[in-house]
Amino acid sequence: MEEIKNHDDDNNGKDKVEESFFTKMKRLSYELGQQTKAGIVSYYRNWRYIQDVIKPKRNAGITLPRKDIIHLKTFKTDSLYWIPLGLYSFIPFSAFGLPIYVKYLSSILPSTFSTRQMIVDRMLTTQKYRVKLAKILLGLFSRQQQDEIMNGIRIQDLNRTQLILLSRCIGIKCIELKSTKQLKQKLKDWEKEIIKDNQLIIGEGIDKLSIEELQDISYHRGIHFKNKSYNQLIDILSNSLSSTTPPLHSTSSSYCFSIISNLIDE
Incomplete structure (x- = not known):
C-alpha cells in the first residue's frame, strides 16, 4: 500500500x-x-x-x-x-x-x-554601450585635445576611426562601408537635423511634452534619463537645449561632442 x-x-x-x-x-x-x-x-x-x-x-x-x-x-x-x-x-x-x-x-x-517598457529597456542598454564607445573615443585624444573637443573641434579634423566612433555614439547606423567624406557629411546632416529639432521643441514649449517624449529626447542627446522624474528632465533639457543650439551654418562639431560629454557625465 x-x-x-x-x-x-x-x-x-x-x-x-x-x-x-x-x-x-x-x-x-x-x-x-x-x-x-x-x-x-x-x-x-x-x-x-x-x-x-x-x-x-x-x-x-x-x-x-x-x-x-x-x-x-x-x-x-x-x-x-x-x-x-x-x-x-x-x-x-x-x-x-x-x-x-x-x-x-x-x-x-x-x-x-513593443511595450513602452521594452523600448525604454532597449534605450538604456544601447546607452550603456554608447558610454563605452564615448570613453574609447575620448581616449584617442590627448588631454589638451579633449579640452578642445568640448569647446568645439571641427568635424573635418577627425580621422576615419574617430568619425566611426562618433557616429556610433550619436546613433548613426550603417556606417561601416561609408567613405570618410560620407561620414563627415552624415555627421553634419545629423547635427543640422537635431538643431532644428531643438528649435522646434523650444518654439512649441518643452513643458508641453510628455514624460515619454522627454525620455526619447534625452536618449537621442546622450542624456541619462533613468530614474529621472518629469520635472528633473524638464530642467535638464531646458538647460541643454538652450546652451547647445549653434547656428545651422556652424562648421564645428560642438553639438556632436556635447553628446559625448552627456554620455560620459553619468
Missing part, C-alpha cells in the same frame, strides 16, 4: 509539472498573440493618422508640429522593419518559430510591437 501511495504521489507531481508547463506555454502564446495583434493594429492606426491628418495638412500647406514630424519618421523606420519579417516568413515552417521571433527579436520589428 505504501508503494502504491508513493507511486500515486509521483504521478501527481508529474501531472503538476506538466500542467504548469502547459499553463505557462498557453499564457505565453496568448501574450505573444496579443502583442502581435496590438502591433499590427497600432501600425495600421499610425498609417491611417498619416492619411487622414498629416497628408491633408501638408496638401494645405500647413506647417507640421513636431509631434507629426516625429510620427512620420517613426512610421518610415517601422515600415523598413517589416522587411526582415517578410524575409523570415519565406523560410519553410517559419510559422512555428514566429512566437520566438516576436518575443526575442522585437528590436527588429516595428516599434508598435
